[in-house]
Amino acid sequence: MNLDNPARSETANQLPPLDPAEDTLPKLLRKHYRLHPDQVAMRDKDRGIWQRYTWRDYFEKVKYFCLGMIGLGLEPGDTISILGENKPEWYWAELAVQSARGAAVGIFADCTPPEVKYYVEHSDSRFAVVHDQEQVDKLLEIKNELPLLKKVVFWDPKGLWSYDDPILVSFDRVLETGREYENRHPGRYDELVDSGRGEDVAVICYTSGTTGLPKGAMLSQAYEVAGIREWSKLDNWFERDYEYLSFIPPAWATEQGIGISGSLVADIVVNFPEEPETVQENIREIGPDVLFYGAKLWESVNRLVQAKMMDSTFLRRLIYNRFLPVGLQAADIQIQGRPLSLWWKFLYFVAYQAVFRSLRDRLGLSRVKVIYSAGGALSPEIIRYFKALGIEIKLFYGSTEMGIVSIPRDGELKPETSGRIVPWAEVKFSEDGEILVKNQFMYAGYYKNPEASRKKLVDGWYASGDFGNLDDNGQLIVIDRMEDLKPLAGGKKFSPQYAEVRLRFSPFIKDVLVVGGEDRTYVSALVNIDIENVGRYAEANKIAYTTYTDLSQKPDVIELVRDEILKINRSLPDHARIKRFVNMHKEFDADEAELTRTRKLRRGFVEERYGELIGALYGKDSEITIEAAVTYRDGRSGVITTAVKVNDMD
Numbered sequence: 001m002n003l004d005n006p007a008r009s010e011t012a013n014q015l016p017p018l019d020p021a022e023d024t025l026p027k028l029l030r031k032h033y034r035l036h037p038d039q040v041a042m043r044d045k046d047r048g049i050w051q052r053y054t055w056r057d058y059f060e061k062v063k064y065f066c067l068g069m070i071g072l073g074l075e076p077g078d079t080i081s082i083l084g085e086n087k088p089e090w091y092w093a094e095l096a097v098q099s100a101r102g103a104a105v106g107i108f109a110d111c112t113p114p115e116v117k118y119y120v121e122h123s124d125s126r127f128a129v130v131h132d133q134e135q136v137d138k139l140l141e142i143k144n145e146l147p148l149l150k151k152v153v154f155w156d157p158k159g160l161w162s163y164d165d166p167i168l169v170s171f172d173r174v175l176e177t178g179r180e181y182e183n184r185h186p187g188r189y190d191e192l193v194d195s196g197r198g199e200d201v202a203v204i205c206y207t208s209g210t211t212g213l214p215k216g217a218m219l220s221q222a223y224e225v226a227g228i229r230e231w232s233k234l235d236n237w238f239e240r241d242y243e244y245l246s247f248i249p250p251a252w253a254t255e256q257g258i259g260i261s262g263s264l265v266a267d268i269v270v271n272f273p274e275e276p277e278t279v280q281e282n283i284r285e286i287g288p289d290v291l292f293y294g295a296k297l298w299e300s301v302n303r304l305v306q307a308k309m310m311d312s313t314f315l316r317r318l319i320y321n322r323f324l325p326v327g328l329q330a331a332d333i334q335i336q337g338r339p340l341s342l343w344w345k346f347l348y349f350v351a352y353q354a355v356f357r358s359l360r361d362r363l364g365l366s367r368v369k370v371i372y373s374a375g376g377a378l379s380p381e382i383i384r385y386f387k388a389l390g391i392e393i394k395l396f397y398g399s400t401e402m403g404i405v406s407i408p409r410d411g412e413l414k415p416e417t418s419g420r421i422v423p424w425a426e427v428k429f430s431e432d433g434e435i436l437v438k439n440q441f442m443y444a445g446y447y448k449n450p451e452a453s454r455k456k457l458v459d460g461w462y463a464s465g466d467f468g469n470l471d472d473n474g475q476l477i478v479i480d481r482m483e484d485l486k487p488l489a490g491g492k493k494f495s496p497q498y499a500e501v502r503l504r505f506s507p508f509i510k511d512v513l514v515v516g517g518e519d520r521t522y523v524s525a526l527v528n529i530d531i532e533n534v535g536r537y538a539e540a541n542k543i544a545y546t547t548y549t550d551l552s553q554k555p556d557v558i559e560l561v562r563d564e565i566l567k568i569n570r571s572l573p574d575h576a577r578i579k580r581f582v583n584m585h586k587e588f589d590a591d592e593a594e595l596t597r598t599r600k601l602r603r604g605f606v607e608e609r610y611g612e613l614i615g616a617l618y619g620k621d622s623e624i625t626i627e628a629a630v631t632y633r634d635g636r637s638g639v640i641t642t643a644v645k646v647n648d649m650d
Contacts, residue, residue: 023198024221026062026099028264030193033059041263044088045274045282053088061088063189064178065171066096070188071181072151072174074127076101079204081120083107083138084131086246086272089155089171091260093129094203094250098221099193103201105216106251108597109135110590117142120149123204123216123447128152129171133159136168143167198222204447205253205400208596216447217400219253224261227441230424231257231404232266235394237370242289244268247279252598253400254374258292283364291368295376296599298393299504301363302382306507307533310540323351327388335387335413356389365391372396375598377478377497379505380415387413394419397478402462403441406476417475427476428461434482435468436461467495484603486516494523494576496603499568506564507533511588513606514578515614522579524617526610527561528587534560549642552583558647565649579649580617585626585642616646 022028032041037056044051053061074080080097082090082104094104105123107116109131116138120128126148128139132155139152143165154160155171182189202221206214232238244262248255263270268290273282283291293301309320330348333340340348360366371386373395383393396407397418405427408419421427425439438461445453456463467485468478479485480495487493496514503512503525511528529552537560538545545551561583569577588594594606607614616624627641 018198018222018226023225024098024193024196024200025202025224025261025264026095026193026196028225029055029059029062029095030190032264032267040269042088042091042270042272044272045278045285048274050271058088058092061092061175062095062099064175064182065092066099066178066192067181067185067189068174068176068178069096069127069153070100071177072127072169074100074102078102078127079105079123079125081105081107081116081123081125081128082130082250083109083111083116083128083135084155085109085276086248086250086255086259087131087155088272089129089131090250091263091270093153094260098196098200098202099189101192101196101200103204103218105204105206106249106256108249108251111138111597112591113138113141117145118213119206120146124148126150130154132156136160136163140165140167196221198225199444201444203256205251205256207400208598208600215449215452217253218444218447219256219400220444223403223441223443224256225265227403227424228257228261228265230422230441231407232262234422235370235407236410237262237268237290238266240266240289242266242268242369243271243286243367244290245271245273245279245283245286245288247273247276248292248294249597252375254292257404258290258372262290280364284362285364287364287367289367290370290372291365292372292374294598295373295378295395295501296504298373298378298382298386299510302385302505303507303510303530303533305359305363307536310507310533311536320355323355324388326351327356328384331384331387334411335384335415352390360389360391365389370394374398376600377480377501379501381502381505383413383415387415397476399464401443401456402437402464403439403443405435405437405439408475412473412475414471414473414475417471417477419476420474421476427470429469430463432482433467433469435464435466435476435478437464438462487518488516488523488575489518489521490575492575494572499523499525499572499576499578502568502571503527503564508537508560509564511601513588513601513603515607515617520618523576524614525565525578525581526606526613527581527583529557529561529583531587548587549585549640552585553643553645558583558645562647562649569649577649581647581649582613582617582644583647585640585644613644616644619646622646 032055038054040052041055041058042053082093084090097104105125107119127150130136130152136154143149151169152167153169153171153174157170198221200221201218202224203219204216205219206216246259259270262268271286273279309317326347330340330344371391371393373393378395386393392413394408395418396404398404404422405425406418406421428436430436465482466478467480467482468476471477480497484496485493486496494516499514500512503509508530509527510530513526516523531548534557538551543554543556551557565578565581590597595601623643623645626644627639
């Protein structure tokens with residue numbers, strides 16, 4: 001690796017040191033409690049009613065849960081695993097363990113028992129705090145394989161009244177234990193909080209595991225406090241009394257930043273949805289000012305809008321199709337950095353009032369002011385589409401380890417880039433084009449894996465593993481993972497991600513894996529159809545079907561997908577065009593390890609698993625019989641046998 005400096009960002013500014021009185025999240029929580037104890041800090045929708053929690057409530061829950069856990073044996077330096085949906089209790093438990101100078105370990109709610117075992121065991125967690133009966137059952141199934149685990153604390157008792165395992169204790173009981181502990185040790189909580197330091201490990205976030213077992217990235221209090229402070233100031237959501245809906249898994253560093261840290265550093269009011277299924281409805285109720293959707297979710301929203309328009313009345317479709325080009329043209333003018341003329345301002349005003357205003361309201365985006373996406377590439381067409389609605393999606397670049405590296409500034413949106421480098425980071429490129437990063441707010445290494453940490457850092461520069469460059473305006477373009485740039489037999493390379501993100505703009509394609517290789521002469525693709533939108537198409541065109549597999553192999557559906565690929569092929573050089581494809585007989589599934597818990601494709605695993613199917617794409621047969629192992633949500637496994645058509649683009 002060449003560490004000379006072929007390209008470099010703006011010089012990182014030296015930021016002021018943290019105030020020792022505010023250098024940890026528990027200290028900030030105590031500050032809010034003392035300054036405005038009766039101000040609303042969070043809301044939780046429970047049984048149809050928004051329950052309010054003030055800073056006093058927040059502080060006292062954290063304080064007594066912390067002392068209660070100490071009463072159960074929690075010690076400084078311990079780790080606690082937290083497993084469940086986004087609820088106030090997750091926040092309280094995390095701040096409580098940090099108050100005791102321990103670290104929280106987030107686990108995704110849909111993890112299977114073997115995955116839960118890996119996280120709890122690898123992190124040396126002595127306690128687990130879980131949501132409900134479903135999560136309790138996972139821990140009880142594996143408890144005998146976790147000798148360090150002392151207690152499992154649950155916060156939703158529904159269905160658990162008859163459980164009598166001594167390892168279980170309720171959240172409320174721990175709070176009572178905390179109050180009893182304070183009576184015996186007055187002032188102990190403040191002593192613990194005062195002893196906290198910015199270099200303390202606050203949370204261990206496990207990486208997505210796209211290339212192997214997840215690694216535990218240790219994030220310090222300084223990362224959580226100072227890093228988020230600078231981010232919120234840069235994008236103007238620092239101390240603005242903004243509303244935020246928390247539905248991104250807190251096991252992901254992004255929710256740690258915007259939700260948990262953002263509420264304490266930037267004074268954001270955090271709202272929790274009633275259920276994961278009611279997120280869209282709750283977003284519309286709250287009308288958040290700050291919003292984060294992962295790339296897959298923006299794609300899902302885009303498919304939903306397009307599908308709804310296909311199902312709409314003739315008059316509504318006519319109005320939408322008449323005014324959408326106005327919005328797109330206005331977006332293009334602004335993206336090019338040119339002001340709208342009076343005529344275009346008038347046209348856009350009419351389009352906004354006629355179509356875009358009500359559409360934004362239906363999506364819950366009527367009040368949104370700061371909108372983010374990350375965690376994967378996002379089609380420029382999706383960014384352009386939402387810009388037409390007056391919604392500027394900031395696709396930022398960073399990672400759990402690197403922190404935030406680049407963000408589009410207001411008015412500088414370019415759909416192909418991730419914006420300019422943030423003032424507290426520096427970027428340069430290796431000879432191979434790999435993005436190398438220095439950041440004042442980086443992770444503190446991988447838990448129990450110093451060798452992996454050393455491999456990632458060379459002379460203080462973090463090797464991102466991503467291929468990219470800076471454009472003429474200093475905006476970062478992230479093209480693909482270095483390891484995913486594929487050579488073909490003729491020596492030319494192509495980027496699978498480039499085609500994949502653009503294909504997912506289609507309302508009919510939910511996911512796709514583009515493949516090639518140095519022993520292959522052309523590019524091909526495995527396609528997951530979107531069952532809801534393609535199902536609507538089938539009903540509208542009187543196409544009878546029974547299952548996902550049956551629908552995916554219908555000739556009309558194959559033609560539908562072929563047309564979508566043809567659109568993308570027109571923008572690709574000839575060697576990178578998709579020549580053959582299959583409509584998959586099933587969706588890629590996180591429970592079968594084909595996707596990570598943040599819904600990123602585990603490319604190497606999927607290519608190996610479907611090697612026979614990929615081989616057929618480079619053979620002569622027009623059909624292949626597939627036997628595939630399937631793991632169901634209840635843990636059962638089975639085998640399906642089906643015929644899958646291999647389709648040519650010609």
